[in-house]
Amino acid sequence: xxxxxxxxDGKTDLMxxxxxxxxxxxxTGAIFGVLGIIITLVVGRLSRDRQKPHEFVARxxxxxxxx
Amino acid sequence: MNxxxxxxxxxxxxxxxxxxxxxxxxxxxLVSGLNYFILFWPQPRMADxxxxxxxxxxxxxxxxxxxxxxxxxxxxxxxFNRFVPLALVLLMPVTMNIFLTNVPWSPLxxxxxxxxxxxVMHLILLGAYANYFYPLLRFxxxxxxxxxxPLRVKRSL
Numbered sequence: 001x002x003x004x005x006x007x008x009d010g011k012t013d014l015m016x017x018x019x020x021x022x023x024x025x026x027x028t029g030a031i032f033g034v035l036g037i038i039i040t041l042v043v044g045r046l047s048r049d050r051q052k053p054h055e056f057v058a059r060x061x062x063x064x065x066x067x
Numbered sequence: 068m069n070x071x072x073x074x075x076x077x078x079x080x081x082x083x084x085x086x087x088x089x090x091x092x093x094x095x096x097l098v099s100g101l102n103y104f105i106l107f108w109p110q111p112r113m114a115d116x117x118x119x120x121x122x123x124x125x126x127x128x129x130x131x132x133x134x135x136x137x138x139x140x141x142x143x144x145x146x147f148n149r150f151v152p153l154a155l156v157l158l159m160p161v162t163m164n165i166f167l168t169n170v171p172w173s174p175l176x177x178x179x180x181x182x183x184x185x186x187v188m189h190l191i192l193l194g195a196y197a198n199y200f201y202p203l204l205r206f207x208x209x210x211x212x213x214x215x216x217p218l219r220v221k222r223s224l
Contacts, residue, residue, distance in 0.1 A: 014175040015176060017177060017180050019180075023111070033088075036086050036146075037086055040083065
């Protein structure tokens, strides 16, 4: 029977579709995701002063040219 | 809230949403792959007999180990933000196989939801990095063999 239960009991109810009821792998993914956002925020904050406006120079390239 | 602020807010949600998806999928696959070789958690088993037979056959053929190596490499690429489009392409067969073997066959709604979420995140990331895939949509193509100009690979790095 599908349910929406959630309990912090160290087990995963595999009938629950509650996103907070996570397996080990999902929990790892969620932790990585949250840490990733924090890292991105911190790195963005630290590098803000070093970022300068980009100067675009139009120049032809042969990278995708069919030779 | 005016239109400009609205667009700015959506851009921030988009940026951090993509970051979350990349780290989530990367972390999930990296740990799932490592767990196969190191076994810090019990290896998940398919709940139905057909799925379990499939997994056992894949393990016998060493296909499972191959998939887990791909998970480790692609997961690390996603976490460390290196070769992300290549990692997404490498990982797609794994994500698709897991989706196709679980969603119609697994009797556990949580597993069905989990593999669907992974596939959706994978598709979001493919969409987010679409600029690297547009050349694949060329209608008319001409070969440019890599052996004619091997340095091209080095230049692409």
